[in-house]
Amino acid sequence: MQNLVGREYPPFCVAVERRWIRTFADAIGDDDPLYRDRQVAAAAGYADVPAPPTFGFSVAMEAAQPLLVLADLGVDKTRTMHGEQSFAYERPIVAGDVLTGTQKVVDMYDRKGGALTFVVTQTTLANQREERVCDLRTVIVIRNG
Amino acid sequence: MAEPVLERVADAPKTARRVGFADVEAGDSIPSLVVPPVSRLQLALFAGAAADPNPIHVDDEAARAGGLPGVIVHGMLTMALLGRALTQWVPQRQLRTFSARFVAMAFPGDTITASGRITAKSVCDGENRVDVELFAVNQRGERLLQGVATVALP
Numbered sequence: 001m002q003n004l005v006g007r008e009y010p011p012f013c014v015a016v017e018r019r020w021i022r023t024f025a026d027a028i029g030d031d032d033p034l035y036r037d038r039q040v041a042a043a044a045g046y047a048d049v050p051a052p053p054t055f056g057f058s059v060a061m062e063a064a065q066p067l068l069v070l071a072d073l074g075v076d077k078t079r080t081m082h083g084e085q086s087f088a089y090e091r092p093i094v095a096g097d098v099l100t101g102t103q104k105v106v107d108m109y110d111r112k113g114g115a116l117t118f119v120v121t122q123t124t125l126a127n128q129r130e131e132r133v134c135d136l137r138t139v140i141v142i143r144n145g
Numbered sequence: 146m147a148e149p150v151l152e153r154v155a156d157a158p159k160t161a162r163r164v165g166f167a168d169v170e171a172g173d174s175i176p177s178l179v180v181p182p183v184s185r186l187q188l189a190l191f192a193g194a195a196a197d198p199n200p201i202h203v204d205d206e207a208a209r210a211g212g213l214p215g216v217i218v219h220g221m222l223t224m225a226l227l228g229r230a231l232t233q234w235v236p237q238r239q240l241r242t243f244s245a246r247f248v249a250m251a252f253p254g255d256t257i258t259a260s261g262r263i264t265a266k267s268v269c270d271g272e273n274r275v276d277v278e279l280f281a282v283n284q285r286g287e288r289l290l291q292g293v294a295t296v297a298l299p
Contacts, residue, residue, distance in 0.1 A: 020194070023190070023193070023194040024194040024195065026190065026194070027187065027190040027191040027193070027194035027195065027222075028191070028222065028225040028226065028228075028229065029181075030225075032232070034237075044236065044238075045238070050237060050238075052228055052232070053225075053228040053231065053232065053237060053240055053243055054221055054224050054228050054243070057195070057221055058194070058195040058196050058197075061195060061197055067198075076211075077198075077199050078199065078207055078210060078211030079211055081220070081247070082219075082221065082247055083246065083247060084244065084245065084246045084247065085220070085221065085244065085245055085247075086242065086243070086244035086245075087242065087243045087244070088241070088242050089240050089241055089242065089243070092237070143211075
């Protein structure tokens with residue numbers, strides 16, 4: 001498999017709307033009004049409703065970032081699994097944010113005699129004020145053969 | 146063990162609770178999150194909300210073609226449940242890092258429980274922080290996901 005370590009993808013841009021945050025909170029079964037009600041969010045010190053902690057990965061997914069890597073490797077997504085995910089938080093993502101992200105491939109390695117290939121990427125997200133929002137580290141596992 | 150204290154604050158409204166650094170010790174558990182069994186509808190809703198187009202979470206045929214026994218739960222949905230265990234314990238803005246390793250697959254109908262335990266207390270970047278070891282298990286107690294979070298406490 002082609003070694004993509006060092007490859008950096010063009011910046012992507014994703015707008016975060018209130019409705020998206022609410023449907024995400026619905027899907028994870030969290031009924032906290034913080035994710036739905038601007039006044040509750042304001043009382044908690046947020047400019048608008050914040051997104052739950054794992055939402056940043058969906059921002060990268062919305063921009064199809066993990067799929068770009070798989071396309072470059074010629075791998076079908078049904079043969080892949082999410083191995084690990086990390087978030088380092090700097091600022092909350094809130095409704096109204098327009099996030100810019102960049103993804104790069106930082107590591108690739110085989111396991112189980114080549115039956116599995118691990119691809120590690122890093123993605124940084126910043127908001128419309130160019131403030132760092134969060135960094136993501138993603139490990140995708142490809143089942144070969 | 147400060148567990149009774151943690152349980153009591155977890156029952157308070159989310160905006161009112163306040164877990165302090167002095168209230169906790171390494172070894173303390175955070176309140177577990179128990180949720181209803183994962184349904185196929187929830188997987189479909191999460192696929193849309195999380196912008197995850199992978200058919201292995203909604204289409205049994207596609208999952209089997211990919212070598213799986215059938216559709217599987219999104220790892221990120223299970224991780225989101227761990228996130229809920231954290232945010233029902235402390236305000237979300239106190240989260241500094243949150244990581245998870247997906248160790249086993251979950252399937253529709255599984256009942257997932259998200260739990261955590263404080264492993265260390267420290268002072269870092271001028272604030273009090275705790276490391277929390279996190280895990281999600283299914284109804285048979287099999288570990289689905291292992292995680293770790295760093296949380297600032299006042």
